[in-house]
Amino acid sequence: MIPADLKYAKSHEWVRIDGDIATIGISEFAQEQLGDLTFVELPAVGDTFEQGAEFGSVESVKAASELYAPIGGEVVEINEELEDAPEKVNESPYDEGWLIKLKISGEPEGLLDADAYKALIESEAH
Amino acid sequence: MKTIFEKSVAGREGCWPCDGLAAEAYIPKELLREEEIGLPSAGELDVVRHFTKLSQRNFGVDGNFYPLGSCTMKYNPKFTEVVAAMPGFTRLHPVLPQLKGAGHLCQGALEVMYETERLLCEITGMHSYTLHPMAGAHGELTGVMLMAAYHKDKGNEKTKIIVPDSAHGTNPASAAIAGYEVISIESRDGIIDPEALREVLDDKVAGMMMTCPNTLGLFEKNLPEIVRMLREVDALLYYDGANLNAVMGKMRVGDVGFDIVHLNLHKTFATPHGGGGPGSGPVGVSERVAPYLPISRVQKLEDGQFFLDYDYPKSIGYVAPFYGNFGVYLKAYAYILRLGGTGLTRATENAVLAANYMRKRLEKHFEIPYNRTCMHEFVAGAVHQAEKGVRALDIAKALLDKGHHAPTIYFPLIVKECIMVEPTETENKATLDHFVDDLIAIAELTEADPEAVQKAPVTLPVTRLDETLAARGMVLTEDMGS
Numbered sequence: 001m002i003p004a005d006l007k008y009a010k011s012h013e014w015v016r017i018d019g020d021i022a023t024i025g026i027s028e029f030a031q032e033q034l035g036d037l038t039f040v041e042l043p044a045v046g047d048t049f050e051q052g053a054e055f056g057s058v059e060s061v062k063a064a065s066e067l068y069a070p071i072g073g074e075v076v077e078i079n080e081e082l083e084d085a086p087e088k089v090n091e092s093p094y095d096e097g098w099l100i101k102l103k104i105s106g107e108p109e110g111l112l113d114a115d116a117y118k119a120l121i122e123s124e125a126h
Numbered sequence: 127m128k129t130i131f132e133k134s135v136a137g138r139e140g141c142w143p144c145d146g147l148a149a150e151a152y153i154p155k156e157l158l159r160e161e162e163i164g165l166p167s168a169g170e171l172d173v174v175r176h177f178t179k180l181s182q183r184n185f186g187v188d189g190n191f192y193p194l195g196s197c198t199m200k201y202n203p204k205f206t207e208v209v210a211a212m213p214g215f216t217r218l219h220p221v222l223p224q225l226k227g228a229g230h231l232c233q234g235a236l237e238v239m240y241e242t243e244r245l246l247c248e249i250t251g252m253h254s255y256t257l258h259p260m261a262g263a264h265g266e267l268t269g270v271m272l273m274a275a276y277h278k279d280k281g282n283e284k285t286k287i288i289v290p291d292s293a294h295g296t297n298p299a300s301a302a303i304a305g306y307e308v309i310s311i312e313s314r315d316g317i318i319d320p321e322a323l324r325e326v327l328d329d330k331v332a333g334m335m336m337t338c339p340n341t342l343g344l345f346e347k348n349l350p351e352i353v354r355m356l357r358e359v360d361a362l363l364y365y366d367g368a369n370l371n372a373v374m375g376k377m378r379v380g381d382v383g384f385d386i387v388h389l390n391l392h393k394t395f396a397t398p399h400g401g402g403g404p405g406s407g408p409v410g411v412s413e414r415v416a417p418y419l420p421i422s423r424v425q426k427l428e429d430g431q432f433f434l435d436y437d438y439p440k441s442i443g444y445v446a447p448f449y450g451n452f453g454v455y456l457k458a459y460a461y462i463l464r465l466g467g468t469g470l471t472r473a474t475e476n477a478v479l480a481a482n483y484m485r486k487r488l489e490k491h492f493e494i495p496y497n498r499t500c501m502h503e504f505v506a507g508a509v510h511q512a513e514k515g516v517r518a519l520d521i522a523k524a525l526l527d528k529g530h531h532a533p534t535i536y537f538p539l540i541v542k543e544c545i546m547v548e549p550t551e552t553e554n555k556a557t558l559d560h561f562v563d564d565l566i567a568i569a570e571l572t573e574a575d576p577e578a579v580q581k582a583p584v585t586l587p588v589t590r591l592d593e594t595l596a597a598r599g600m601v602l603t604e605d606m607g608s
Contacts, residue, residue, distance in 0.1 A: 035594075038598050061593045
């Protein structure tokens with residue numbers, strides 16, 4: 001499940017760009033590889049990140065994994081529901097399981113479209 | 127199984143001889159507890175049965191095979207316990223060597239410290255050791271602090287430490303706790319790629335932390351080149367000694383060019399493992415890092431007497447109360463003397479042989495991602511089984527039904543559906559075969575009836591636990607009543 005309207009980072013985050021606001025989450029493939037999430041650590045509103053910077057982390061029963069900003073900007077909103085319900089990321093990675101919203105600063109480089117991302121995860125699976 | 131608190135019945139108690147004096151005879155009245163302490167009340171037989179049953183549910187290497195990759199759950203010979211329990215050691219007060227005129231009362235213990243340091247120097251080719259760090263992770267932090275002290279003293283401005291993705295997970299943690307920025311580099315074909323190192327190497331790099339053989343059980347073939355590259359920017363090479371049991375007697379890390387090494391005595395030198403300690407993580411250094419070692423340090427006078435020397439102005443200071451966990455490195459000392467150089471080398475050879483034997487027997491049944499001669503452990507991937515819906519986790523659970531401890535799974539992270547096996551040198555061929563046969567049987571069952579594997583374990587006191595619920599809704603307290 002790779003929505004065609006999103007852009008993807010090689011580190012398996014997705015980004016949905018709406019005007020100057022970017023909504024960010026992790027892909028279906030990422031949540032499936034991680035397994036059931038038990039904790040999501042997100043930044044504070046007002047923090048700024050450059051593209052590729054670590055903005056938080058997720059922990060699952062298998063592993064802890066860093067989150068990298070697929071696009072640079074200032075955090076304007078975080079998904080506070082994830083603090084008590086990290087399973088939303090597993091259940092609905094592209095919708096209710098979104099992580100943060102950024103006010104975009106600068107053009108992102110090297111993001112993948114759905115087809116290119118699909119090719120990436122197929123190559124990683126083998 | 128009920129807890130002892132749930133089994134408590136008011137008024138029940140055991141029978142044990144005592145002097146009949148009330149607590150007031152020993153403790154000042156104002157310090158006595160006013161309320162009930164809330165301990166369970168149980169008869170002696172209830173208590174004996176309760177704890178006997180608990181012990182029967184415990185799983186340990188004394189009872190079964192424990193091939194936990196990266197953790198070296200080998201059997202520890204019991205004679206070291208006898209040595210550590212000798213009253214000449216257990217009745218010593220740790221302040222004795224610091225008291226004026228009392229040094230002659232603890233010469234034996236000081237000699238053990240001195241000799242253990244010398245033996246570890248001989249085994250690893252380092253210049254000096256400290257025995258003080260209380261466990262491996264503490265040793266790592268001490269080692270990184272030594273690295274920082276070295277650079278500070280030389281006026282180097284260093285901010286970064288490089289950690290390969292095949293290193294132990296504690297390495298980046300130790301570097302970060304010490305205040306360094308951690309730079310991760312990707313392996314190529316399972317080992318460090320000098321090209322990837324070159325890309326991130328600059329004069330801000332304080333050093334690189336390396337686990338060798340790495341967590342894939344592979345030896346770093348490019349070591350000489352890596353040492354040369356780091357030397358060019360005055361970066362130190364740190365050896366995580368967690369896997370020393372794969373090279374002991376074959377390679378001395380000091381000779382190769384490592385500047386700092388920590389050892390996990392419980393892995394290579396057969397001291398107790400797990401349960402939160404006590405541990406011991408001695409740190410060895412090259413001559414250029416020696417001035418920064420923690421104090422105190424044991425010295426030997428010309429007349430053969432030993433004393434504690436605190437006069438090291440460049441030392442990073444104290445890292446532990448007194449001298450670390452004396453009783454633990456005492457056991458390592460006894461183990462080293464008992465095996466000798468030949469015995470230690472044979473231990474290494476047997477550990478590597480056992481891992482390679484199992485790897486070869488399993489290669490037709492599981493994906494072996496780096497299928498070449500490994501060191502003391504190897505990784506397999508349950509990728510074919512995962513296509514049937516049976517993941518590494520299910521295979522690990524199915525092994526419990528067969529009476530084995532599960533191997534490490536999902537680590538290292540760079541291997542899919544990873545199963546990591548470290549048999550250790552203390553297991554015989556029959557045990558290795560038994561485990562391999564059972565693993566093959568599970569792989570065959572996966573083909574025939576994957577659901578049966580997914581349901582495992584079915585023979586244990588508890589079946590499949592909900593690990594997600596346990597992590598999301600943690601209950602860390604027990605109602606002890608009043």
